[in-house]
Amino acid sequence: MSTTSIDVARRRSAELEHDLLADPGRFRVLTGDRPTGPLHLGHYVGTLANRVRLQTAGIEVFVVIADYQVITDRDSVGDVRGNVREVLLDHLAAGLSVRDGSGVPGATVFTHSAVPALNQLVLPFLSLVSVAELQRNPTVRAETAAATRRGSGAAGPNGLLLTYPVHQAADILFCGANLVPVGQDQLPHLETARLVARRFGERYGQVFPEPEALLSAAPLLLGTDGAKMSKSAGNSIPLRADEDETARLVRSARTNTERRISYDPVHRPEVANLLLMASLCCGRPPEGLAEEIGDGGSAALKHLVTESVNEHLRPLRARRRELAGADDHLRAVLAAGNAHANEVADATLQRVREAMGMTY
Structure with missing residues (x-):
């Protein structure tokens, strides 16, 4: 169009x-x-x-x-x-x-x-x-x-x-x-x-x-490989995943070699995507999250994303477990x-x- x-x-x-x-x-x-x-x-x-x-x-x-x-x-x-x-x-x-x-x-x-x-x-x-x-x-x-x-x-x-x-x-x-x-x-x-x-x-x-x-x-979320998140591509975080699996999937996500974290969707799309993921789950701007992480690097970024996603999806996953047996x-x-x-x-x-x- x-x-x-x-x-x-x-x-x-x-x-x-x-x-x-x-x-x-x-x-x-x-x-x-x-x-x-x-x-x-x-x-x-x-x-x-x-x-x-x-x-x-x-x-x-x-x-x-x-x-x-x-x-x-x-x-x-x-x-x-x-x-x-x-x-x-x-x-x-x-x-x-x-x-x-x-x-x-x-x-x-x-x-x-x-x-x-x-x-x-x-x-x-x-x-x-x-x-x-x-x-x-x-x-x-x-x-x-x-x-x-x-x-x-x-x-x-x-x-x-x-x-x-x-x-x-x-x-x-x-x-x-x-x-x-x-x-x-x-x-x-x-x-x-x-x-x-x-x-x-x-x-x-x-x-x-x-x-x-x-x-x-x-906004569009990318998968852990930097491509479009897809059920068939194996690059997604399923809603039914438990917290340990979520942590493993986030740890596998692509970033880059630059240690300082910044929100730059054009030049650092993978890092920006992780920041956006955390932002959507915790309700804080991605720029502020990047500033907070600073020189903490990819490990700190992925820890933040894991905690944010797991916290946000915890009520949904609890309801899902209850309903799964019904x-x-x-x-x-x-x-x-x-x-x-x-x-x-x-x-x-x-x-x-x-x-x-x-x-x-």
């Missing part, structure tokens, strides 16, 4: 922040994660904490655990069932209040594969988007290139990967979400959802709102979320059929 488009998105996101505080009932949020492994510290500061914030503000939240998306870019799905459970545990431990069948309102947490009507929306949506538009999507381009390098499958990248943006559009539109928390790099995906909503309205009549982006204010509750949460998502999706699909003249 152009710099101008991103600037417009930022200004609009700031306006939405004001609006959602003034009238939270106007909004419905759709967000989610792929169950490819345990969530990590980057997920917590970038997305989980924000989901809890939006719910606390009074906004209805839908969270998709996108199990179908696991097969878009890999030949082996791994332990999908176990990973769904881990992602659910991370959300509950982070403080998200969820539907659990008790009648108490909360966020709707559901899995892709359990909501057939949602996935059926992909068919008419695909007719509204050209192949060239799908191929221009930045994530499709990047994942296609990565799949080609890996030699994924005999014929290369699969067809599901190409239609990935339309699947995301269905995720957003099926529940009438009008607000989607995203990072800047995800704006093209949201634009596909807006395009589908607009074209469907032009062709068949207005059914879907055009969802808007709520850009994340959370299998009946976890099953109830998914059952209630899937049931409500199916009700919403069935109603939406019926409106789509009526608009398209396909009720018989």
